[in-house]
Amino acid sequence: MINPALDGLIREIRAKGLERAGRKAKTVSWRERDYLDGTVEAGVVIMPTRGCSWGLRSGCSMCGYVYDSPAVVDWDALLGDFTHALEELDGVPYLKVFNSGSFFDEREVPPEMRDRIIGLVNQAGPRRLQVESRPEFVTPEVLGETVDALDAELEVGIGLETASDYIRTHCINKGFSLEDFERALGSCQDTGAPVKAYLLVKPPFLTEREAVEDAVASARTACEMGASRVSFNPMNVQRGTLVEALWRRGEYRPPWLWSIVEILKRTAGEVEVPVLCHPTAAGKARGAHNCGTCDREIAGAVVEFSVTQDIKHLEGLECREMWQDVLELEGLGQTPGPMGFYVRGRGNGGNRWPVISGK
Numbered sequence: 001m002i003n004p005a006l007d008g009l010i011r012e013i014r015a016k017g018l019e020r021a022g023r024k025a026k027t028v029s030w031r032e033r034d035y036l037d038g039t040v041e042a043g044v045v046i047m048p049t050r051g052c053s054w055g056l057r058s059g060c061s062m063c064g065y066v067y068d069s070p071a072v073v074d075w076d077a078l079l080g081d082f083t084h085a086l087e088e089l090d091g092v093p094y095l096k097v098f099n100s101g102s103f104f105d106e107r108e109v110p111p112e113m114r115d116r117i118i119g120l121v122n123q124a125g126p127r128r129l130q131v132e133s134r135p136e137f138v139t140p141e142v143l144g145e146t147v148d149a150l151d152a153e154l155e156v157g158i159g160l161e162t163a164s165d166y167i168r169t170h171c172i173n174k175g176f177s178l179e180d181f182e183r184a185l186g187s188c189q190d191t192g193a194p195v196k197a198y199l200l201v202k203p204p205f206l207t208e209r210e211a212v213e214d215a216v217a218s219a220r221t222a223c224e225m226g227a228s229r230v231s232f233n234p235m236n237v238q239r240g241t242l243v244e245a246l247w248r249r250g251e252y253r254p255p256w257l258w259s260i261v262e263i264l265k266r267t268a269g270e271v272e273v274p275v276l277c278h279p280t281a282a283g284k285a286r287g288a289h290n291c292g293t294c295d296r297e298i299a300g301a302v303v304e305f306s307v308t309q310d311i312k313h314l315e316g317l318e319c320r321e322m323w324q325d326v327l328e329l330e331g332l333g334q335t336p337g338p339m340g341f342y343v344r345g346r347g348n349g350g351n352r353w354p355v356i357s358g359k
């Protein structure tokens with residue numbers, strides 16, 4: 001499922017970005033609070049492997065991770081850094097190992113390296129290991145092998161982004177469908193591996209209100225399908241992406257933190273599973289932000305809610321008038337397309353960006 005115009009444009013941006021990128025990266029790790037059956041301490045390790053295969057080809061409209069992936073991977077050095085990171089994260093019950101792409105893509109993590117990583121994780125002994133993958137790499141075979149080799153429970157994070165095939169294709173260029181996600185989720189369920197569905201808050205070309213409605217509806221669908229957790233990723237504007245190009249032209253604004261509060265409150269009341277959000281660059285121009293006065297407090301409330309799942313952290317917050325005006329007024333002067341999307345840009349005539357229209 002590809003929109004050739006959008007894909008072509010992102011391919012151009014990607015080629016230029018890759019030319020410019022230093023493509024040098026090192027393993028980074030940190031501790032953070034998260035939620036499993038209560039608040040837990042989690043360890044996060046980002047391993048710079050060769051980069052997402054989809055991202056190297058063209059990729060998603062908001063993603064610049066491939067620029068931080070080395071062109072050539074020195075696996076011995078990488079595994080040495082990984083071992084060191086695990087030592088620093090000693091004792092965490094929840095370990096999240098991300099390679100900014102797909103853990104199950106053999107071009108990114110060759111099977112023998114996957115085995116070595118799992119062996120090292122077994123030595124560290126967390127209760128749960130989370131990895132991420134695009135759905136096309138989540139096969140019964142690879143899941144079976146991983147679950148058999150791993151002492152901890154395996155959790156698979158999949159960047160569904162939205163339950164709408166229309167938005168995923170025409171705004172995100174994700175390159176897979178809801179059906180693909182459902183198949184991968186089914187394979188995970190068959191092996192007993194819980195699935196964390198990542199949802200993008202405010203893909204480009206949507207108004208703030210559309211973004212809120214899309215996120216809530218997507219969480220509902222993902223949970224009905226069987227996702228065991230939902231993690232909302234509010235857009236952060238990454239370098240060398242289509243979203244950055246739109247943002248620089250003043251045609252994109254990351255979501256309001258108030259929208260995140262709204263999405264969390266509505267979904268927490270509706271779905272039975274944990275709903276999480278750890279906004280990146282919150283309060284900054286490139287991340288989810290509010291009016292500038294209340295950003296720190298509201299971002300803090302979002303994180304407190306995420307790690308406790310206690311809705312009281314999202315109640316009694318004030319300063320939402322400007323956001324309410326945006327919800328009411330944004331898009332009023334523009335012509336909605338047949339799906340209700342408002343076409344951004346300098347008029348549809350000379351607009352270089354793909355026009356969103358029809359299903």
Ligand code: SF4
Nearest residue numbers: 052055059060063101
């Ligand atoms: S968002 Fe995920 S699938 Fe898309 S390009 Fe980035 S790493 Fe690849």
Ligand SMILES: [Zn+2]
Nearest residue numbers: 290291294319
């Ligand atoms: Zn405010």
